[in-house]
Amino acid sequence: MADSPFRVGAIGCGARGRSLLRRAAATGGVEITALYDPDRPAALRARREHAPAAAVVDGIEQVVSRDDVDLVIVGSPDHAHREPAVAAFEHGKHVFCEKPLATTVDDCRAIWSAAQAAGRELIVGFVLRYAPFYRGIKERLDRGDLGRIMSIEANENLPYAQGAFFRRDWRRFRRFTGTYLLEKCCHDLDILCWFAGSLPRRVASFGGRSFFTPRSGAPLYCRDCDLDCAHRLELDPLPPKPEAEPELTRGRHLDLCCFNSAQDIVDHQVAIIEFANGIRATFHSNQNAGRPSRRMYLVGERGCIEGDLYWGSFQYAPVRYTGDWEGTPWERTEVVRAGQHGGGDGLQFGDCLRRLRDGRPVLAGGREGLIACVTALGIDKALSSGAVVDLDETWAAYGLSGAPETTPAR
Numbered sequence: 001m002a003d004s005p006f007r008v009g010a011i012g013c014g015a016r017g018r019s020l021l022r023r024a025a026a027t028g029g030v031e032i033t034a035l036y037d038p039d040r041p042a043a044l045r046a047r048r049e050h051a052p053a054a055a056v057v058d059g060i061e062q063v064v065s066r067d068d069v070d071l072v073i074v075g076s077p078d079h080a081h082r083e084p085a086v087a088a089f090e091h092g093k094h095v096f097c098e099k100p101l102a103t104t105v106d107d108c109r110a111i112w113s114a115a116q117a118a119g120r121e122l123i124v125g126f127v128l129r130y131a132p133f134y135r136g137i138k139e140r141l142d143r144g145d146l147g148r149i150m151s152i153e154a155n156e157n158l159p160y161a162q163g164a165f166f167r168r169d170w171r172r173f174r175r176f177t178g179t180y181l182l183e184k185c186c187h188d189l190d191i192l193c194w195f196a197g198s199l200p201r202r203v204a205s206f207g208g209r210s211f212f213t214p215r216s217g218a219p220l221y222c223r224d225c226d227l228d229c230a231h232r233l234e235l236d237p238l239p240p241k242p243e244a245e246p247e248l249t250r251g252r253h254l255d256l257c258c259f260n261s262a263q264d265i266v267d268h269q270v271a272i273i274e275f276a277n278g279i280r281a282t283f284h285s286n287q288n289a290g291r292p293s294r295r296m297y298l299v300g301e302r303g304c305i306e307g308d309l310y311w312g313s314f315q316y317a318p319v320r321y322t323g324d325w326e327g328t329p330w331e332r333t334e335v336v337r338a339g340q341h342g343g344g345d346g347l348q349f350g351d352c353l354r355r356l357r358d359g360r361p362v363l364a365g366g367r368e369g370l371i372a373c374v375t376a377l378g379i380d381k382a383l384s385s386g387a388v389v390d391l392d393e394t395w396a397a398y399g400l401s402g403a404p405e406t407t408p409a410r
């Protein structure tokens with residue numbers, strides 16, 4: 001096995017699927033053998049760009065049943081992860097499933113159970129766990145630099161162009177994503193749980209849509225609009241305008257107006273989380289930021305860490321009883337962040353492959369995918385109900401407890 005090539009098939013060859021295939025093609029000892037996308041041009045493009053020898057096939061079964069596939073990449077939209085992932089496990093394959101693992105807790109559980117029944121590895125696309133920024137912080141936490149953590153402040157604010165992109169894509173509908181928080185911020189919730197080393201026990205949330213709201217006078221397509229708008233999308237070549245507004249779970253993006261397109265997701269949200277081990281955290285996300293941020297401020301008994309993925313650094317200050325708190329020097333750590341997601345994109349695929357070859361567990365699998373999903377949907381239940389939501393019964397129902405989760409940074 002160590003010397004034989006690792007054969008990869010892909011289901012869903014859109015932007016992310018192709019990005020993963022690019023990583024796979026660049027990883028030594030990997031052959032990409034089969035590609036499927038209901039939008040056939042997407043699969044043909046993936047073959048042209050990354051896998052000239054791969055077969056382009058006409059269905060999920062035709063990928064997962066092949067003898068020359070060891071690992072199936074699932075890169076379909078969020079609501080369409082369960083079917084290919086479960087089918088792949090039923091055929092004894094390993095699965096790399098993009099995040100979020102699924103859009104419902106039951107679908108997550110079904111995928112994870114299928115992996116366990118098959119005795120195969122389930123990898124979830126939580127690339128942030130690989131970003132040197134988060135790994136560096138985790139190593140300091142594991143080293144005890146903060147002592148017991150008391151509270152955490154975190155955010156993910158999207159640059160305005162990405163907020164607009166969400167409103168031109170399938171991501172604008174909860175039926176394809178579960179919720180905005182699950183689709184976009186499951187990464188960040190996974191990191192919070194990883195750093196807290198515990199499961200969220202109680203959550204509360206407020207949020208809504210107050211910016212990407214209908215604009216009178218704006219047409220449905222940017223090409224027909226003469227308003228002065230920072231969110232205008234100009235496409236070259238311009239695809240034909242469909243008669244009715246499409247849902248776009250496949251095929252090209254359009255220059256849909258990000259204000260007037262049909263949509264049912266929030267554009268900003270705040271949440272409070274209390275973990276079973278007593279750590280309290282806040283989380284804030286807004287989709288119309290002038291510049292992106294993924295910031296964390298962790299406060300512990302012995303010191304604090306503050307950083308932003310986009311700064312490329314974090315800083316640590318110990319608690320010292322000098323009285324000169326304004327002059328306390330920060331100890332700054334610069335991190336490499338070449339590439340997407342703070343550099344995590346370039347590191348995850350290769351690491352997972354090495355772990356599969358060595359039989360070591362991956363950093364983020366079914367358990368982590370399920371925990372992030374329960375957490376996000378619990379927060380969104382709190383948002384829609386206006387109540388504090390207790391998650392203990394859910395953890396018990398899915399066989400998880402509030403015991404610390406201890407996966408180290410490496």
Ligand SMILES: NC(=O)c1ccc[n+]([C@@H]2O[C@H](COP(=O)([O-])OP(=O)(O)OC[C@H]3O[C@@H](n4cnc5c(N)ncnc54)[C@H](O)[C@@H]3O)[C@@H](O)[C@H]2O)c1
Pocket residue numbers: 011012013014015016017036037038039042075076077078080098099100125126127183249250251341
């Ligand atoms: N890990 C990350 O950081 C990260 C980043 C971006 C996207 N993603 C995830 O990757 C997945 C794909 O996102 P994307 O940005 O590539 O979207 P995309 O729209 O660019 O691509 C999705 C592809 O799936 C195909 N598809 C649609 N329905 C399908 C079905 N039922 N079965 C198989 N394929 C189907 C579409 O034709 C399209 O080519 C999503 O789950 C998304 O959340 C993860």
